Amino acid sequence: MSQSGRTAPALSPVLLLGFALRPAPKPALQAAASLAMAALLRSHRGVFERLEGLANLDFLIDPVDLPFRFHLSAALPSPRLHVLGEDQKPEPPVAAMIRGPLPALIDLLEGRIDGDALFFSRALAVEGDMAAVVALRNAVDGADISLAEDLLQPLGPIGAPARALLRAGGALYRRAERDLETLRAALIAPVQRRCDAQEAQLHDLDETVASMPARRRERRP
């Protein structure tokens, strides 16, 4: 685990994209984040209204596969999404932190995956005020968010080429994901074989110990 609490991210197209974005000027990233936030507010104001009872509406969203994080201030009338550097602290302090791979966070935002299931599998980590996290999760899950559609909606019919481009990009992404998984499997294959052999050995040892009479087991150091 790194100092910031992040575990090593999986090899994925997003991770490679993150490396590519590292030299990108922060104002450009901030402009993209602000555009996404404006689209969300325009199409899903109810999400923010559902959160209004919370004392602290600030969250740190930490995609482990990107070299930056997001500070979400969800308070109406002007919710904001600030891009933060990896070691930059959010101001004011946030109610909670939500950390996971970007594709999982987007799936969660768009309701394609269950937050509890992500948490059970340890793909998602949460820290801080859990009431705020649960409220945010429920508010987002209750909306039918589609980030791409919400961004393109103001363009109307002239957004068609952009939609086609996004579809092509999606297909390309899935292809890159498969290829990288093959590459990952090939790279770790020798280590994986050793791990499998050791696991089998441990299993045999467990069975041997389990079959020993209880008194002999107690004498073991």
Next chain:
Amino acid sequence: MSLRALELVCPAGTPASLRAAVDAGADAIYLGFRDETNARNFPGLNFSRDELAEGIAYAGSRGAKVLVAINTYPRAGNPGPWTKAVDDAAALGAWAVILADIGLLDYARQHHPDLRRHLSVQASAANAQAIRFYCDEFGVKRVVLPRVLTVDEIARINDAVEVETEVFAFGGMCVMAEGRCLLSSYATGESPNMNGVCSPAEHVHYEERNGQLVSRLGGFTINKFRDGEPAGYPTLCKGRFRACKRDSYLFEEPVSLDVSNILPSLMDAGVTALKIEGRQRGKAYVAQVVSAFRRAVDAAARGERPDTADLSSITEGGRQSTGAYEKAWR
């Protein structure tokens, strides 16, 4: 051969989940109002009165029914929110209310005699005598059986009573003291049976410590998950504690109920309906589980072996069990 299909009763914590359940093939959807009158009183969850009206209209237009769970126990001196919930459910056209408290059952029987009354699992009615009492005194039409019974015991109950029975089919498991469990109250000062939430989110804390995920409830450390180990809900019944010099799950392990491979037995036992647990889960969970059970229930009704889809990716602890229905630990 075609048998009577089990009715599929599915959870909804938000209008989006309700639509997902209906679209995935639910026969009925159960939900609660956004307050302490139901046992899933989580922040940002549940329905306003307007959302319930829209939900009933959406479900009704697609042939599905809506049941309103008002299944916590009214606080002494303040029954207002609970009786109002019953009144509003009736006024908005809910198909049934799911109640646990005998005072509230009596109120519903007296003020809304035509509103169908189901007995919540929170009432913990686990034998024929108790079930007959609820039916005779309060006109209960269906009883949700607590998760303590084997399939044989369910069959014996169904032979002895006239009322419909509903059993849990998938999702979280409790420690079999439903409606009477006080574990969470001891740690948080809030009662699942009256405040409507076990392990309230504001009392839960997670932290990463030395590569482990540490979960705490009300200041008590209740579990530590090593790196990569599937996690569970932060409830005391699924906490890991030290006893006899060993860390272990003393009450229950993080595991989800799944009866998809014993559906024919439940049909033979005379069960009317299956309940999917999970009003606190997202719409993706609802869509996935309801679709899988729709296929399985329809296959069982055709006399075919139910298709048991792999739902382990969405289960607590990454594991499934048939729980008390088979009592494999005996």
